Amino acid sequence: MDLFNTDLHIHSPHSIAVSKNLNLDTMVETCKNKGLDILGTGDVLQPDWLKYLEKNLKKNNDGSFSYKDIFFILQTEIEDIESVHEVVFFPDFSTVREVQKKIKPYSKNLLDEWGGRPRVNLPPAELVEIITDLGALIGPAHAFTPFKAIFRQNKFKTLRDCYQDAEKKVKFIELGLSANTDLADRLDCLKNVTFLSNSDAHSEGPRALGREFNKIKMDNPSFEELVLAIERKNQRKIELNVGLHPKLGKYFNMFCHKCRRRIIFKKTKKQGSSLFNQYSITENFVKILANDPIKAKKEYINNIAKGKVTCPACKEKFNKNIKIKLGVSERIEVISTSPEPIHPNHRPPYINAVPLFDIIRSIKNIKSTNSKTVLNTYNKIINELGTEFEVLIEIPMEKIVKFDEGIASVIEAIRADKIEYTPGGGGTYGQIQFNI
Ligand SMILES: [Zn+2]
Ligand SMILES: [Zn+2]
Numbered sequence: 402m403d404l405f406n407t408d409l410h411i412h413s414p415h416s417i418a419v420s421k422n423l424n425l426d427t428m429v430e431t432c433k434n435k436g437l438d439i440l441g442t443g444d445v446l447q448p449d450w451l452k453y454l455e456k457n458l459k460k461n462n463d464g465s466f467s468y469k470d471i472f473f474i475l476q477t478e479i480e481d482i483e484s485v486h487e488v489v490f491f492p493d494f495s496t497v498r499e500v501q502k503k504i505k506p507y508s509k510n511l512l513d514e515w516g517g518r519p520r521v522n523l524p525p526a527e528l529v530e531i532i533t534d535l536g537a538l539i540g541p542a543h544a545f546t547p548f549k550a551i552f553r554q555n556k557f558k559t560l561r562d563c564y565q566d567a568e569k570k571v572k573f574i575e576l577g578l579s580a581n582t583d584l585a586d587r588l589d590c591l592k593n594v595t596f597l598s599n600s601d602a603h604s605e606g607p608r609a610l611g612r613e614f615n616k617i618k619m620d621n622p623s624f625e626e627l628v629l630a631i632e633r634k635n636q637r638k639i640e641l642n643v644g645l646h647p648k649l650g651k652y653f654n655m656f657c658h659k660c661r662r663r664i665i666f667k668k669t670k671k672q673g674s675s676l677f678n679q680y681s682i683t684e685n686f687v688k689i690l691a692n693d694p695i696k697a698k699k700e701y702i703n704n705i706a707k708g709k710v711t712c713p714a715c716k717e718k719f720n721k722n723i724k725i726k727l728g729v730s731e732r733i734e735v736i737s738t739s740p741e742p743i744h745p746n747h748r749p750p751y752i753n754a755v756p757l758f759d760i761i762r763s764i765k766n767i768k769s770t771n772s773k774t775v776l777n778t779y780n781k782i783i784n785e786l787g788t789e790f791e792v793l794i795e796i797p798m799e800k801i802v803k804f805d806e807g808i809a810s811v812i813e814a815i816r817a818d819k820i821e822y823t824p825g826g827g828g829t830y831g832q833i834q835f836n837i
Pocket of ligand 1: 478486542543549
């Protein structure tokens with residue numbers, strides 16, 4: 402049995418807001434730097450991308466697909482009639498074409514140039530039946546994000562609510578960038594499903610591709626083995642999930658639907674006549690001052706869930722009542738069945754990570770996300786020490802210290818979970834806070 406670092410959800414240039422440089426060659430180059438062995442193809446139902454993949458991917462004797470020395474799983478993301486996103490994996494190209502034929506009558510954009518992530522007007526349960534009957538695998542994508550996700554605000558609270566009798570055919574959920582195992586295992590309905598941590602990358606860059614991945618124990622990199630690993634059969638399994646610290650994700654924290662300010666709570670000694678009437682507004686935040694911020698936040702979340710809370714910043718500026726939306730962490734608070742995570746025995750460990758590129762950016766105090774200086778340092782580390790995953794997780798600290806003390810100190814703090822984060826929300830990524 403082998404271990405494969407696997408990122409199972411990406412996109413192609415045929416989805417909206419995707420890098421034009423995304424192609425098999427650029428993907429493979431990033432995979433090598435990162436230490437990824439297997440990658441989802443992204444958007445395999447889109448006709449042009451499908452043709453390109455059919456032409457370039459080599460089918461191996463064990464049933465796996467490869468390009469140069471990286472393996473690929475045929476993969477797409479679909480939006481169903483409930484606007485829930487689902488990730489789909491296919492055994493081979495003929496199944497891709499069969500699924501295409503079967504769902505085409507329900508989709509207006511499946512065969513479009515920009516139909517990378519098609520909208521298919523079928524209820525979730527029916528979509529699951531169709532996909533699994535044809536031998537492919539399906540499960541909810543970025544399960545807790547406030548948009549287009551199964552567990553978003555005012556939508557489903559359990560897998561059963563969404564998939565009804567087809568629930569038993571859903572073997573995995575994708576956690577999404579703003580959630581991890583500790584958050585997701587507060588929902589009893591998820592105890593039997595496998596968790597996947599995937600990047601949902603829209604670019605081949607080292608900040609996107611592989612920012613989340615799964616270390617999978619299986620015999621070879623084929624679809625059949627992946628199914629066994631997801632179903633945890635014959636000793637195949639997900640051995641480890643690695644993903645962004647949830648606070649770094651774009652949707653961790655509650656936010657205003659219009660101005661996108663994140664709502665955070667701060668302690669104050671000043672006595673308020675009633676809750677929530679003391680606050681300060683900055684460019685990116687509404688800071689609510691409370692004597693007991695934890696208690697106040699709880700009450701606030703309950704009120705948002707009831708649709709009662711409007712944005713103080715928008716009220717002041719536009720004199721308009723704009724609703725506050727729950728982030729991933731608060732939505733989980735509302736639908737959780739336990740105040741603490743209850744991990745089933747099969748659940749692998751989860752490592753909270755920060756992309757190496759962003760670690761270097763923070764150390765060098767560089768804002769640009771495509772800085773040459775940062776990229777040069779990144780390439781130098783990879784050349785001298787090993788793949789990004791090895792640098793972040795495995796390589797002994799002494800070696801990294803010799804390369805660069807600053808970078809080493811941040812990696813050490815991240816490994817020990819001794820780092821503070823400014824939580825992301827409303828579409829803005831979170832950030833590492835530096836006091837080191
Ligand atoms: Zn999606
Ligand atoms: Zn607002």
